[in-house]
Amino acid sequence: MGFPLLVRAIRLSIEAIDRKLEDAAATLGANRGFVFLTVTLPLALPGIIAGMVLCFAKALGEFGATITFVSNIPGETQTLSAAIYTYTQSPNGDAAAGRLVIVAIVISLIALIASEWLARRAGTRLHGE
Amino acid sequence: MLVVDVEKRLGEFAVAAKFEAADGVTALFGPSGSGKTSIVNMIAGLIRPDRGRISYGGRIVFDSGAPHDEPPHRRRFGYVFQDGRLFPHMTVARNLDYGRRMRGLARDEAEHKRIVDMLDIGDLLARRPGKLSGGERQRVAIGRALLMKPDLLLLDEPLASLDAARKRDIFPYLLRLRDEAAVPMVYVSHHPGELRRIATTVVRIDAGRVTGIGGTELLEVEEDAL
Numbered sequence: 001m002g003f004p005l006l007v008r009a010i011r012l013s014i015e016a017i018d019r020k021l022e023d024a025a026a027t028l029g030a031n032r033g034f035v036f037l038t039v040t041l042p043l044a045l046p047g048i049i050a051g052m053v054l055c056f057a058k059a060l061g062e063f064g065a066t067i068t069f070v071s072n073i074p075g076e077t078q079t080l081s082a083a084i085y086t087y088t089q090s091p092n093g094d095a096a097a098g099r100l101v102i103v104a105i106v107i108s109l110i111a112l113i114a115s116e117w118l119a120r121r122a123g124t125r126l127h128g129e
Numbered sequence: 130m131l132v133v134d135v136e137k138r139l140g141e142f143a144v145a146a147k148f149e150a151a152d153g154v155t156a157l158f159g160p161s162g163s164g165k166t167s168i169v170n171m172i173a174g175l176i177r178p179d180r181g182r183i184s185y186g187g188r189i190v191f192d193s194g195a196p197h198d199e200p201p202h203r204r205r206f207g208y209v210f211q212d213g214r215l216f217p218h219m220t221v222a223r224n225l226d227y228g229r230r231m232r233g234l235a236r237d238e239a240e241h242k243r244i245v246d247m248l249d250i251g252d253l254l255a256r257r258p259g260k261l262s263g264g265e266r267q268r269v270a271i272g273r274a275l276l277m278k279p280d281l282l283l284l285d286e287p288l289a290s291l292d293a294a295r296k297r298d299i300f301p302y303l304l305r306l307r308d309e310a311a312v313p314m315v316y317v318s319h320h321p322g323e324l325r326r327i328a329t330t331v332v333r334i335d336a337g338r339v340t341g342i343g344g345t346e347l348l349e350v351e352e353d354a355l
Contacts, residue, residue, distance in 0.1 A: 028228035
């Protein structure tokens with residue numbers, strides 16, 4: 001379910017690239033494939049990373065599609081949010097649900113920090129030392 | 130010998146240019162917006178003419194009659210853009226090496242050193258384009274175009290984005306390019322002073338049409354008219 005987010009982020013970042021740089025690469029002897037590999041793709045990298053993180057976050061919190069199509073089988077198809085739901089439905093599950101909520105928060109914080117760091121690193125690579 | 134005979138509609142504006150130019154430095158001279166850059170882009174293969182024919186040294190690169198349209202990466206025409214267009218994600222060294230790698234040429238250390246020395250860019254090799262001054266960037270762009278071993282070098286207002294002091298810095302490199310590298314050039318500019326010192330043939334362009342072909346005396350006429 002996160003895939004459209006990924007595609008959209010990649011598409012936007014590729015469209016934002018200066019076509020003039022691709023023209024310059026072509027005059028230097030690069031065919032279309034090499035223009036894409038050596039200019040378009042590296043320049044789109046920050047956007048691709050952002051899209052991947054978004055997609056990951058969406059997958060982590062997946063609930064509706066999981067329940068509907070593959071159901072909520074512990075150890076097989078149960079996602080984090082589905083597990084939290086299961087615990088909140090049982091009489092003594094509140095503590096376990098609370099622990100899972102903390103796990104979810106920690107994972108999303110790590111993902112956020114990692115994506116910021118990766119995007120910044122890619123950004124400095126693009127715009128100077 | 131470069132033979133250009135092209136027509137192209139660009140919205141309201143139409144370019145219809147026909148000229149032949151011997152090797153040396155051919156100046157495309159005319160006011161801003163007269164279609165000079167469009168003509169150079171057609172020579173480079175970045176714009177496709179509606180009709181016409183372009184050949185260089187007997188090799189036809191575009192012919193709407195055949196029809197034949199060689200893609201830019203096979204034309205072997207180096208292009209120095211007004212705005213440099215260095216790849217921001219590569220170091221200067223990798224920018225310089227790009228054309229050679231893409232064309233699959235063997236590394237020629239002597240040639241590499243000669244061009245790096247001629248343009249005085251040896252100290253910049255490890256830097257990234259974002260950290261270069263305008264003049265440095267333009268010198269690297271010239272080096273990058275030369276190191277792909279072009280048959281013909283296209284320069285589109287290579288000094289236009291620089292201030293007067295920087296222009297004075299770079300211009301000697303362009304003269305050395307003409308005298309030492311001996312690569313035929315098409316040099317676009319609206320600045321008669323620049324062209325008077327570098328051009329061997331002048332093609333005067335106005336409103337998309339060629340209004341005169343000759344020597345540097347064509348520049349004088351234009352300057353009086355201004």
